[in-house]
Amino acid sequence: DIQMTQSPSSLSASVGDRVTITCRASQGISNSLAWYQQKPGKAPKLLLYAASRLESGVPSRFSGSGSGTDYTLTISSLQPEDFATYYCQQYYSTLSWTFGQGTKVEIK
């Protein structure tokens, strides 16, 4: 199985801050990476796929980058509604996907 390691596991930030979350795969995944946002008591929501493609309806302050084994989710200017837990997921392995352990973004 491909293992996904996210960092940090949590962070505190203020409204307006630029926030970066990193996801590292145990082997190259050729941009087969998605990012999700989950708010308490809610189902996760797809933000980006193919490492950098924004899902329809997702604000442009969210962006993704990376290649090979290392990927990044960036929120350019953190908004109050962005406080949540974020997960990366690889889908490179045919019909076998794994998630990162999550990064909780909290209010400073």
Place this chain on the structure above:
Amino acid sequence: EVQLVQSGAEVKKPGESLKISCKGSGYSFTSYWIGWVRQMPGKGLEWMGIIYPGDSDTRYSPSFQGQVTISADKSISTAYLQWSSLKASDTAMYYCVRRPGGGFDYWGQGTLVTVSS
């Protein structure tokens, strides 16, 4: 509008069987993979397995192979996740998801399964 609507919360005893459901609407049910994701209390997301309702091709995560069964009835656009003998460690929220080719683009609202004696 695409929707995945899951069955309601369940409270079961250890050793009991259970089948939960996920009904798709607003799209061609037989054309997309439908998967299941577990989230244990206070924990992260775990992919369990996936089925292609068009031909019932089913794949499981090694962690869940033999522990659960995934099925689908395309005549009623519904996918299922079932256990033959529940354990306390099966207590979790279970989400069904649709996979178009990249990430999981639609999620059900979740079904909370509580297993307690």
